[in-house]
Amino acid sequence: MTIITTKKPFEEVLGAIKNAKRLTIVSCGSCAAMCQTGGTEGAKEMADKLEKEGFQITTVIVPEEVCDNRVMKQDFRKIEEDLENTDAILTLSCGLGVASITEVLSKKFPNIPVFIGTNTEFMGMTERIGRFFMRCRGCGDCLLNETGGICPITTCAKSLMNGPCGGMVDGKCEVGKYEKDCGWILIYNRLKELGRLDFFEKLRDPVDWSESGHQREVVWR
Ligand code: SF4
Ligand code: SF4
Incomplete structure (x- = not known):
């Protein structure tokens, strides 16, 4: 199962982060990597584009699962110094990733806003890379x-x-x-x-x- 994400239009991302100068990119190494919206490649592509627009990329991390608070606690511990020099976080993950980051960061860095560079579409059945289908909506x-x-x-x-x-x-x-x-x-x-x-x-x-x-x-x- 994969949470399917697509890229937000770049202009929309720029609009969201316009008040930040120094950014940390958190790019999901699982579902978003599979959807080619995140992972190492998605993060690099986004970092390159943002640098061309004049943003400073403080750091880039690719956690295994951004939606897992335990993973994010560990990974943020390693980059605490970088976070001191960050105006905002840009997340390349599903919406769960933003929720997880916000929750984990809220005590130590309550003033860092967390933005998202993707749209979360659905939880998907994978036929192959690039072919994902909604087959369950988790109705309970x-x-x-x-x-x-x-x-x-x-x-x-x-x-x-x-x-x-x-x-x-x-x-x-x-x-x-x-x-x-x-x-x-x-x-x-x-x-x-x-x-x-x-x-x-x-x-x-x-x-x-x-x-x-x-x-x-x-x-x-
Ligand atoms: S039953 Fe549902 S899937 Fe079938 S025609 Fe009507 S709306 Fe479409
Ligand atoms: S009935 Fe509900 S839980 Fe079952 S597959 Fe459909 S949406 Fe998912």
């Missing part, structure tokens, strides 16, 4: 046991719970001009293959997004 109430392993939340454009809508034509979805398969037809075909069309006939309540949308935590110790 997984239905895959009843849908033949195909997620209705992500494969149906409207996240419907009870079979195809009137916008399905020849197995294709009206959303996106009939270019993509209707998720519910995929589910139907898979359940038929498995001999479990009884699941297709089951009536389900609409998803209660108020339960699964916000401020979720899993804390088990």
Whole structure:
């Protein structure tokens, strides 16, 4: 699994960091490296571009996982002196990376703002580098046991719970001009293959997004 990120337009990044002169770049060595938005190469590309714009790059680090507070605590300990001379941090990671850095830095360096150079798209299934697909949205109430392993939340454009809508034509979805398969037809075909069309006939309540949308935590110790 990879958290899929894409690069923000460079002009947008410049706009965000315009009040900083000295920057530390924190570039994720895992998911963002896989997406070619971060990692060593992404960091170098960004550092070169920023230097051409007159920014001073104080330091660049490529932590294994920017979203892991424990990793960030260790890595920031090693560059504390550099952080004394940094106006801002530019993060090349998903949004979790910014949250992690902000949390880890907030006690010792509360005045250093943390900016992001990417857009976080979704958690993705990887077919190969450059081909990532949204197949789960982490709804917190997984239905895959009843849908033949195909997620209705992500494969149906409207996240419907009870079979195809009137916008399905020849197995294709009206959303996106009939270019993509209707998720519910995929589910139907898979359940038929498995001999479990009884699941297709089951009536389900609409998803209660108020339960699964916000401020979720899993804390088990
Ligand atoms: S139903 Fe879909 S979005 Fe929800 S947990 Fe299962 S795969 Fe993920
Ligand atoms: S056509 Fe199929 S995938 Fe598209 S919105 Fe309707 S049920 Fe969902």
